[in-house]
Amino acid sequence: MRIGVFICHCGSNIAATVDVKKVAEAAWGMNDVVYSTDSMYTCSEPGQQAIEEAIREHKLHGVVVASCSPRMHEPTFRRTVERAGLNRYMFEMANIREHVSWIGRDKALNTLKATELVRMAVEKLRLNRVLTPKKIPATRKVLVIGGGVAGIQASLDCADAGLEVVLVEREPSIGGKMSKLDKTFPTVDCSSCILGPRMVDVAQHERITLYAYSEIDSVSGYVGNFEVNIRKKASYVDWEKCTGCGACTEKCPSRKTFDRFNEGLGATTAINIPFPQAIPKKATITAGACRQFQGKKCGVCAKFCPTGAINHEQKDEIVTVKVGAIVAATGYDLTDWTVYGEYGAGRYPDVITSLQYERMLSASGPYGGHIKRPSNGEEPKSIVFIQCVGSRDPSIGRPYCSGFCCMYTAKQAIMTKDHIPDSRSYVFYMDIRSPGKGYDEFTRRAQEEYGAQYVRGRVSQVYPRGDKMVVRGADTLLGLPVEVEADLVVLAVGGEASRDAPKLAEKLRISYDGFGFFMEGHPKLKPVETNTAGVFLAGSCQGLKDIPSSVSQGSAAAAKVMALLSRDMLESDPQTALVDIKRCIGCSKCVKVCPFGAIREQDLRGQIKAEVLEAVCQGCGLCNATCPQGAIQLSHATDNQILAEVEALLCQM
């Protein structure tokens, strides 16, 4: 075998702490290496051309590049060697940047380690075999999970481009947080006026199938061919028959049900339609609140429903769909702010969240758009906003900035003045973070035009005095303690990953960070891709963001899906597990351990043997590690290759 080795400087990223030339020299002495050199930026056009020329000139059979993490550039270099006529799997990469130059300062040791990694790559490459991808058909259909503004955008864009879309939303209506907002920054336009039509478009689009009040039960398959089980949760109302007339909700005697849509501001009925513009506009029974389910005789709703849609016996139903791609757009939830004893931990009715305030401001909300103190219904004159509640606070495990609270607080201060001209607003803040077109101007307007008084400092305590709330803190600019008597306190609560996001991530087999936000493929270059082929991200599930950014991501994810499904056939990755039939004793340990269901038993002349479904196999290697006989090998990382790498390391010691 004739191997060529290319050691990259990565500008000074590697060259500063690794003697690149020395590594390249050392490579000359390695088994089968017939060419070795260093290059400034191997991934650049001249860098890649040099590889292609070397392959032709030195008749190379395989190439090793020692540079950065394969995550980004392995595909790049595989294409490079392919252009020069090699099989793309006759390529190995040694990571001497993330694994060496960036983490060690000692140049001599770094150089040694880089050399060893190159030797390992060479030894592995010597055992590489030519692998050929198979063509697999793709289903031209996309699943969007989460019907917030990001998911809605992705669905509409995909559907407009001609793809079939299945949109799954776990609440009874789509719309997400945006449907709860009154107005939106920075233009202060009415949220439901701009979102409502989009929601209607979803309902009316011929290529969108909406499953509201549904969740993802399980996902199997692979890019182009996912099979998804959707659990339609029992709403106890036959939505085929329900016309959304609301007769049931008027008559339902259980009127103290927690109102999820209105964030618990006011109560609703056990059977309810979350809000007038809901899509779909269908009734749902909250079993925990329904008298019938408590064993009391009721069934009033059933009596008054003109279409006979009520069905207390309804069960969850599983629907199976086949899709070629998946967009996760599950958004965020408000952080639990009741952990803060200093803000009353939820005990004081006049201390509310920003999202409750949005519902208060909304004309279709439970207060009819009037700002009132929940305790006594009076109009508040002094309102205190506290920013960064549950954000930038390592003590509760939320060290990050939620990104949108500064902006929506300014919006809410403006709205407050609009609603109650003789009111005074105070905003306690840590910093004002308002980058974005027109954003800084917006927060200034709140202060300069609308007279909101911004106080820089943390609030140490909120407590009642008479029928007022006292807000105590420090003005860190003046260096003085401050105390404000407030009629209403609004907490600008930050966001966290949507409930059970990690569970969904496991089903989708995508990574998530320590907070439960889904991980993008690359923070800069693959912001809406994941590292699982065919699964994309949009909106706040990837990290908190405001509406413009969520919508942009929705469109971006849609573009990625369109590019993927623009072809009828996809290439399957040939880096899979393979069974050596002779060695396999049919114990099925691999079948049970494979997380992707990629192995099945086959009957081979009366003997049970394992069989890998190549298109399903992700090449994770679990079966390989499990099979006692070593009867399953990974085509691109055989035991012998791993052992060769280990030997390469050991022979240096």
Added chain:
Amino acid sequence: MATQEELKKIILDVLPDVDCVIGWGPGPEPLCASPYFMRNPEDVDYLLAGPASVHNPALFLPEYKGRKTGVVVKGCDSRSVVQLISENLIRREDVVIIGFPCAGVVDASKIAAKLGPYGEPGETERAIFDKDALNLSLGGKELSIPLSEILADKCSRCKHPGAVISDYFAGEAADALQVKDDFTDLAGLESLPLEERFRFWEKEMSRCIRCYACRNACPLCVCRDHCVASSREPHWLAQANGVRDNLMFQVIHATHLAGRCTGCGECQRACPVHIPVLLLKRSLGRAVEQLFGHHAGLDPESRPPLLTFQMEETNIKEREW
């Protein structure tokens, strides 16, 4: 002996429906019985089920997979049968399991130590086990050794002397015993510093002759001809007999048995050079017990935890948050 007679009756009943019944019969010398395959009614006469029945007959079952086979089991053997079933290595419906109340089996090396002054154990002329003692004549001397002094270590920590699973049971089945396994056998080794422990194994492994008796005696080592120890593709081990590869082989053996080994001790018993290989398996077995609360060979429906995959293990917190 009453049990033995009852066992014979059961076997005679079972025999017409099975290929053979595996148990124990007379061995090459009076002190130990041999694995015994009963096919005809007259074979059953020679059955020996008692302190000399040291072998684990479960060892042979995987070869009989697909054929109906009877097997007489001590408590420990029955756990191997359960483990084989749970791993799909044999089928429950293929085996007829015959249990009896085991009173423990002898440890040949303990007997040899006792007999030392009188002669070679192999020269024993006559050996009779009664309830509490082994009576034998050797070198013209009549000797009586209390059973309690020569029972295998595993028997002293045995919770299930009666089969944990059986289709027939000779005699009275008893509840599990309240014995605690506190791994005292590991304590000495574990009190040593790491390097000394390693030196201990290096020394032991320098004696290993790679005969694979330990592997071949293990009822759960089902790969046999396909063992990675002797394969080139993949080539995990050199065939060279050296400490490094010998130890590597034992480590592979022990790892493949983590959470599967029921502690029957056959590997160690089979070793011709007396290497305490069971220690490795017991150590890993304990780790699996502690981490996953899994006990091998008790529940045919359970699965060895190391042969399962979960993103998030209950007791291993990889990303606590």
